[in-house]
Each structure stands twice: as structure tokens, then as C-alpha cells.
Amino acid sequence: MPSLRLGNIAPDFEAETTQGPVKFHEWIGDSWAVLFSHPGDFTPVCTTELAEVARRAPDFAKRNVKVIGISANGLEDHHKWAKDIEEWGGRFAPTTVGFPIIADADRRISTLYDMLDEQDATNRDAKGLPFTIRTVFIIDPKKTIRLLLAYPASTGRNFDEIIRVIDSLQIGDKYRVTTPVNWNKGDDVIVHPSVSTEEAKTLFPEHTVHKPYLRTTPLKVE
Template sequence: MALRLGDTAPNFSAESTKGTINFHDWIGDSWVFFFSHPADFTPVCTTEMGRTAQLAEQFAERNVKPLGLSTDTAEEHLKWIEDVDDTQSCSLDFPILADADCSIAQLYDMIHPGESETAAVRSVFIIDPNKKIRLTMTYPMTVGRNFDEILRAIDALQTSDAKSCALPADWRKGDECIIPPSITDEQAKEMFPEGWRELRPYLRMTKV
């Protein structure tokens, strides 16, 4: 069964480069950037792992834990991390799950036969502290992820949750937000005391 937005992220226990992880226990009260890659010691994956490590402080500022996965073993991951650190000038410290039997990849629908029967595609799951899946992205094996968009999407989700607002196209932190149509003007006066710009009755823009 396909996983959908709002579903509880399935729990699992698995070996990783940081020991055995029970997913729900490991999440704790954090957000999670859970992402798969096709294979260790491959070029695109090496750059993605390096970029995730380089952005460690930015993920931490957002209370986000990165968690990688591929269908390789923990021993292979540990050897590969040395290459990642060396070639990408980083220090990779987040866990990478070992999924040699593809059980987690199958659970999260990361195996797409049109790409590979055994290797995971580049899946992204943004999961909130309530263990709910809030956003998914899927990239093919030949295309690396856009980490600016991943951070932007996390900012948007967290802002929407905190301020009960919606976010327009290309929104970035500090830009105007949208007051959802489900919020009446009377409610909006209390929730957004600085006021708003009304472009249409259904399109009210405000700073939060």
C-alpha cells in the first residue's frame, strides 16, 4: 500500500552506522529528513551524502535529524563514509541505515522496478515529531536532490504549523504568507494582528 501524506510513518528496527535504530524511538521529538540512495561508492550519492553532512547545522537549527538508507550493509556504509568525507570536505555524522534485504525500501516504496529491481531510488520523506509523513519527493537515480528545496520545504511546513498559514509559490522564510480561506476575517484579526493585503476575498497576504 502506498504511503500518503498524513499517514504515520511505518516503524522498523534496523542496523545502521550508529548501531541498531528503532525508528519511532529514534525520532523522539524531532523532525526527520529520511532519504534513500541507490548504492554506496557511486558518484551522485556521494555528493548527496556530503551535502547533507555539510548542512548539519542548518538541519539542527530546524530540529531535523537526517537519516540515510541504501540496500548496502552497515560495513559498506562505514567504508564509504571515509570517501564521502574525503571527497566532499565534510564530516558525515548522521546514521545511514543498512537495508541489504530491501525490507525498509519495500516498506517505504523506494524500489521502482523501472529504475532498478534491487536499488532504491532517491526518495525523500519529511516526517514530523508526531511521526506523520508531511512531504514526499522522488528523484531518479541520475538526478541529485535540490537541498535548497528540501530546507525551504521544511521551513514552509514548520511555519505553516506554527502560524496556521499557507505558503505561496516560491515562498522563502521572511516572505509573505497566505491566510487560508477557512479562517474568517474576524478570526484573522486575532491571529494576524498586523493585518493583511487582500488581493481577492480568497487571497489575503500577511507577514508572520
């Protein structure tokens, strides 16, 4: 299949997870979703990542975001690995892996979502299957892919950045704004180009015109 792009509908699938069978679109429901892949269980970088996602569960929940991991191993390994993840994350506070992890030992879903590592044609595991990379998909309630990030297997993700993008997308959908470089929630935003001069006076009475095409405004959101 062709590579997935922003704006595509996220492919639906059925899979076994650590929380039982999942029909992906049905599981997302009316929420946002983060699907994030891992090269393998019992690996150091992946362990730190899943512990961080478990720790940040309240941050995702208050944004109406469901998270689901996927790793190229079976359920038995996933359940065993969860104990290591919780031990690592629990060094400072109790940590529970409360989100599902998809079993994808045959790379079926990794292939469907093009999560494979093709940097080296010989990059295969002991079974001859391709390694997966660290891919992130942010998917909205309409099942549309809104963000794609692909990291090499050697580099852990920054989940502050992933949450920052979710905030940007959600306020953009709601308020007709975009966000500037290095934006964080609470910073000024950019009035969307589709908002006319007259509309801007009503919608954003405190906005500042820097250039005809660049208007910023404070935005109070919870």
C-alpha cells in the same frame, strides 16, 4: 502493502545503522525527521548528496530535524564509503558524516517504504534485487508523513528545496498560514482559509486582501 501517502503514519522499523541499532519512531522522538534513500554506496551522485547533508547539519539541527540515510548496502561498505563522502565534502570545509546511514542490503526497509525503482522490470542488481530510487520523507514529531519526493536514480536532490519545505511546514503548523509559489523564509505568506475575516484582523493586522480567498501577510519568524 499499499503505497504510503501524505498523512499516513510513517511505518516503524528496527535497523542496523552506522551509529548502532535504531528503532525508528523511538529515534525520532520529539523531533522532525528526514529519511532519504540511495541506490547504492560508492556511487557518484549519492556521494555528493550525503556530503551536502553533512555540510548542512547545522541547518537541520536549528530546525529540530534529524536526518537519516538509507542505502542498499551493508554496514561495512557504509563505513568505508563515509570516508569518501567526507573527502568530497571536505574540499572546502571539514566535513563529518554525523548522521546514521541504515544498512538495507536486503531491501527490507526500502520495500516497506516503497522506495523501489519499477521503471523497468529488468532493473535489478547482480543479486537479482530491485534497485532503489532517491526518495525523501519528511516526518513530523507525531510520526506523520508530511512530504514525499521521489527522484530517479540519475538525478541528485536539491536540499535547499527540502529545507524550504520544512520551513513552510513548521511555520504553517505554528501560525495558521500557507506559503505561496517560490516562497522562501522571510517572504510574505498566505493567511490560511480557515482564518475568518475577524480573526485575520487580530492575528495578522498587516495582512492584505487580494481576493476574498487570497490574503497575504508579512510574518516575522526567527
